Amino acid sequence: MCRWLAYSGTPILLDELIYKPEHSLIDQSRHSRLGAETTNGDGFGVGWYTDPAVGPLDPDETPAVFHGVGPAWSNRNLHDLASHVRSHLFFAHIRAATGTGTATQESNCHPFRYKQWLWMHNGLINRFHEIRRELMLAVDPSLFPSIEGTTDSETMFYLALTLGMENDVPGAVERMIGLVEATAARHGIPNAINMTVAVSDGDRLWAFRYSTERATRSLFYSTDVDSLRALHPEVGTLRLVSDETRIVVSEPLGALSGAWNPVPECSYGCIRDGQDEMHELVPQAA
Amino acid sequence: MCRWLAYSGTPILLDELIYKPEHSLIDQSRHSRLGAETTNGDGFGVGWYTDPAVGPLDPDETPAVFHGVGPAWSNRNLHDLASHVRSHLFFAHIRAATGTGTATQESNCHPFRYKQWLWMHNGLINRFHEIRRELMLAVDPSLFPSIEGTTDSETMFYLALTLGMENDVPGAVERMIGLVEATAARHGIPNAINMTVAVSDGDRLWAFRYSTERATRSLFYSTDVDSLRALHPEVGTLRLVSDETRIVVSEPLGALSGAWNPVPECSYGCIRDGQDEMHELVPQAA
Amino acid sequence: MCRWLAYSGTPILLDELIYKPEHSLIDQSRHSRLGAETTNGDGFGVGWYTDPAVGPLDPDETPAVFHGVGPAWSNRNLHDLASHVRSHLFFAHIRAATGTGTATQESNCHPFRYKQWLWMHNGLINRFHEIRRELMLAVDPSLFPSIEGTTDSETMFYLALTLGMENDVPGAVERMIGLVEATAARHGIPNAINMTVAVSDGDRLWAFRYSTERATRSLFYSTDVDSLRALHPEVGTLRLVSDETRIVVSEPLGALSGAWNPVPECSYGCIRDGQDEMHELVPQAA
């Protein structure tokens, strides 16, 4: 179980959303309200794309990631980084490893990165250790060497890349789910997958919510910036962001009110320039 | 706020008490029931004296300490160590730094060690940052270079050493409390100190419970080993330990029953060979 | 013994100087040529001021610092950070703790920060543990709570702040040296201090080189950007920086040639807008 946040909009300092809101991600790392675990202290990560206005000199520039293995709440580097780095598109993730037996190490921290892609996940592949080998074999051999950790989340990322994510994000995710469900079925494993996932290529931001058993971890998105401003007076920056700004979160950053809309079960959305589309998510044969 | 455990008795593997009980210290690191904070994830430590039966070759041997800055619950080294090291007298401590602003670093982890002495603490010196400098000046110049961290807990240890702990443990602790209370009073700081403390020289084990405001953190000790055995069938080792074995804990390792006796407010005890004395704790002028 | 680098000039990505040069700071962390130790693997740090062109929203913004306790050469967060953060004024430092017995912990890593000030140091106060208490007492009580670590370097920083650095940097450093030398003399300690120090307030950059025994660690500065470009074709960014750009380093980033000028023994310089002044450094009574 984990908690995450994805932001797309007017460039802001990361700490405006990670630290300042009443029920910020940092607060959630100690006291999650909606998660399976109240404590998310098994590592964390942020990933961000450099604001184009700053003028990256390198067209091949990948997003930056910063991972840590301790709790986010006491990490001074994260605090400093978040209060000095500005981005128009960033991810933040806090991890609870409970029950998976997976080591707390940086290579198991989200977001994961491949070229210009970022991926983060909350949820699990059920009885992952029983089918991990088979799923890893399904990863394209050319992508295999890029896998650095041992999590189900990273395996899902490389399966989606294997299944065409660079050309078709929703389709690849649907095929990845189909592959995991088929593999689990062959092993007699029920409730194969449970996931909320954020993906970005630096331009668009996709958010997915799906589980085999139709009981997916919570996921919310903001639409109306005015409502957000009213709900979060403690985040002054919200007064300055554009109406196209969007936030997707595992759980609301404050009171659950009109500002936060639940992502429907088994659906996904794509955010780009403030357009909000929501589509049904249907697993496909890989 | 922290949680701790001290053991004196028949040599056992550390994990028998740190991991195996129903509401073990590791369980308390995630879900403390009686603490001010439910999560104790800001570092941990164990300290142990080598079982004399193993035959230390070096008479000047100090106790061992092992400190970690992440949460105890995910630390594999701690788990391995605890399941392979056996001791007749050991301390274990999990830390919650909340509110103190003190860095999570090994030099701030308990237990603290000086020569053959171990010291660990739960509680705080109120508004410590305002009087830290003055208290540090009160530490004997010959002891000053041994201070490695920035906590109130370590300062209390070196003040007690300054005030004669090597010859008279209870007296030195009473004078340390007196000194802290007098210093706080001069600065207009109320509720100067709140502490449960364990101290050992490798032979005896002292436990203290005191607060200026008479609202001290909880502390319990075991006396009747038979009751402990009945309460903790999951800890098979308890069947093998002597009747003189004693455990002191911030909160019980399972249900609160006859096996766990609260240490009275403002009192202390000394454990040696199963003798249990409980005395009133009276601050003294330093 | 440590190695450091300070940059002032056209905003560049940090990795252009920390990683890319032939004999970069990262290379120096494994294979220092001029240092007392070849390996500098006991922690590291970078500090940077946000490029004003990015438009900090907060006028009280302090510089960012990022500290790590492992070797810089294997730190992936540092690598990612350095290749995504751009600054016009930054510090980088790699630490070798040999001989000092000081713990490898983030609070002992350079650069140190106080408000808008950054400070980093290479060298030592001789037999520091013998006079640490006395020097700490000389720190202004209002500054004392800001001291977080146990190094001589941080103590020197807070002594300089105590002695007026916010109004007069060179004067305060000269008084700090005078104070340390006088204290050492009272304790019969020869060769009181050995230091190369960089200081900045985000506007100007000062570099100091001094030792009681007139055998100070090496220090070099660049003046002629054209020579730097010729010497470091592997750092393409140098083609883009202004003629006012300056770099100060413990040891040259490549071959020692006309591009790198040794800072004379017992002197200091201030860099601002490409003006290079060099002055004699004379310890003063505090």
Place this chain on the structure above:
Amino acid sequence: MCRWLAYSGTPILLDELIYKPEHSLIDQSRHSRLGAETTNGDGFGVGWYTDPAVGPLDPDETPAVFHGVGPAWSNRNLHDLASHVRSHLFFAHIRAATGTGTATQESNCHPFRYKQWLWMHNGLINRFHEIRRELMLAVDPSLFPSIEGTTDSETMFYLALTLGMENDVPGAVERMIGLVEATAARHGIPNAINMTVAVSDGDRLWAFRYSTERATRSLFYSTDVDSLRALHPEVGTLRLVSDETRIVVSEPLGALSGAWNPVPECSYGCIRDGQDEMHELVPQAA
């Protein structure tokens, strides 16, 4: 490139060999003489079997391992552990990750453990990233979930286990080498493997030295305890150990003299009760 040490004999404190010798493993972590890299600062590990005299209560007890990601030379926990833990059979390893691009994380630190087995390695599989997937597929599916890291060393361990190591250590290692060489050959990779390896089941200790190109990393073993005593007067414990005591090291702990015998190229030995056999190592078809 790494350095390692394996000990079998009279129970001693680990620090007697890890810290005290003139050119101890800790000294080698900074200043290796015979290694491809002088610095071995990318993690470390120790593994030990509990002295049977201490009386393990659990017959299924596995050896203990302690891993760290920073340099061994500054790790206080290692120092404390080594000066308090006594063993008759232990491994110690310091790691240099140079050139492999493998993350510095605990799951990549040696020794690796499976049930009662310990394994550590110095050397490499050439161009491992190109054949890692294929080699991992050759690991028995029942063992696959136990692989936690990403190193060639751990893959070799699980291949040897797959190929029967629990029944025949030398045979399984010879088949593992054969498998790696055949796989490399299919990919046109020359100089497939270079290894010195130590293996133990808690009873016997095997040491292997082999490379495809017959230019294997150095490896030495002690035979004559009297010569060791004469060579290492700084290790007082050597006066107390039995004549059957044996040490195997990547490089001698002091001057290279009669006390240290080079393990011949492409050979292996098994140590048990002071018997020293040396055999030719011949790769076999898996």
